[in-house]
Amino acid sequence: MAGANEDLTQWHACLRDRKMLSQKTYARFFNVNKNNYCYGLEHHQMYGTDRHSHGGDHLGVSAFVQHYFEEDICIIILSNNEAMNQYRLGNAVSDILHGVEVGVPGKPEEFFMGENKLKQYCGTYFKDKIQVELIHGKLYFTRFAGNLHIEIYPVDEGKFVRRHSDQIHPYNIHENEAGQMTFFGYAKEEDAKK
Numbered sequence: 001m002a003g004a005n006e007d008l009t010q011w012h013a014c015l016r017d018r019k020m021l022s023q024k025t026y027a028r029f030f031n032v033n034k035n036n037y038c039y040g041l042e043h044h045q046m047y048g049t050d051r052h053s054h055g056g057d058h059l060g061v062s063a064f065v066q067h068y069f070e071e072d073i074c075i076i077i078l079s080n081n082e083a084m085n086q087y088r089l090g091n092a093v094s095d096i097l098h099g100v101e102v103g104v105p106g107k108p109e110e111f112f113m114g115e116n117k118l119k120q121y122c123g124t125y126f127k128d129k130i131q132v133e134l135i136h137g138k139l140y141f142t143r144f145a146g147n148l149h150i151e152i153y154p155v156d157e158g159k160f161v162r163r164h165s166d167q168i169h170p171y172n173i174h175e176n177e178a179g180q181m182t183f184f185g186y187a188k189e190e191d192a193k194k
Contacts, residue, residue, distance in 0.1 A: 005076055012067055012074035015052070041067070047098040055086055060148045064090040073097060085165050105166035108155040118154075121173045121181065123188040130184060132173065141171070 014020045021029075029039045030052075036043050041052040049071060055064030064086040066075040075093050077086045092102045118139050124131045128145040132152075139160065140149045151163035152171065159170035173183045180187035 004078055008065055008076050009074060012065075015067060016069045016072060046094070047100075051094075053090075055090070057086070059144055062086045066090055066094055068094075085167060088166055088168070107166070108161050108170070111154040111156050111159075113154045121158075121160075121183075123181065123190055125183040125186040125188055127189070130186060132183065 015026075015029075018026045030041075030043070032038055032043050038052065041054050044051050044053075047068075049068055051066055051068055053064065053066040055077070056062070060080065062077075062079045062081070062084060064075075064077040067073075075090050075097075077090045077093075079086060088105075095102045115134065115137060118134050121139065122132050122134050129143060131142040131146070133140045133142050133149075135149070139152050139154075141152050141160075141162075142149050152160040153163055154160055155170050158172055158174040160173060161167040161170050171183065173181065176182050176187065178187075182188070
């Protein structure tokens with residue numbers, strides 16, 4: 001990942017110094033449009049200065065980059081493990097650098113649920129994208145046609161968190177008004193066909 005870090009550091013310098021591209025291009029790039037979004041970066045006021053950031057995850061990798069150009073700070077989080085919360089980690093690093101006290105990561109207590117109950121949550125919610133499986137007594141949020149398995153555990157009825165992540169807001173897997181089990185707003189395929 002050293003190459004990616006070096007590339008992103010050079011990109012930070014390109015955006016900070018505004019010397020490589022035309023001023024018209026920079027003006028367009030940093031122009032804020034809908035929902036604080038510029039071209040490829042989100043813009044927010046943080047710690048009394050401008051923060052430009054962007055992140056995401058796909059097919060088992062995750063990334064989050066924050067730029068504080070006035071302070072010449074660039075925070076780069078790259079991982080080949082999509083189970084992590086790159087936003088929480090990146091924001092914690094940013095808080096520390098800006099003198100904000102950061103709380104210790106928490107792990108919600110597991111809510112006991114037998115295998116028969118766990119099986120009720122299993123199924124395909126979005127073909128080749130969102131599936132819940134019970135494997136060797138453990139529940140997994142499976143993505144990308146079975147290429148990524150993220151272990152989740154119950155913290156309450158219909159509420160689940162990732163096993164190896166500091167997750168603040170649990171996933172909700174619950175019945176909608178039509179009695180269909182839903183996850184991320186998608187009805188379980190078996191329920192949707194009823």
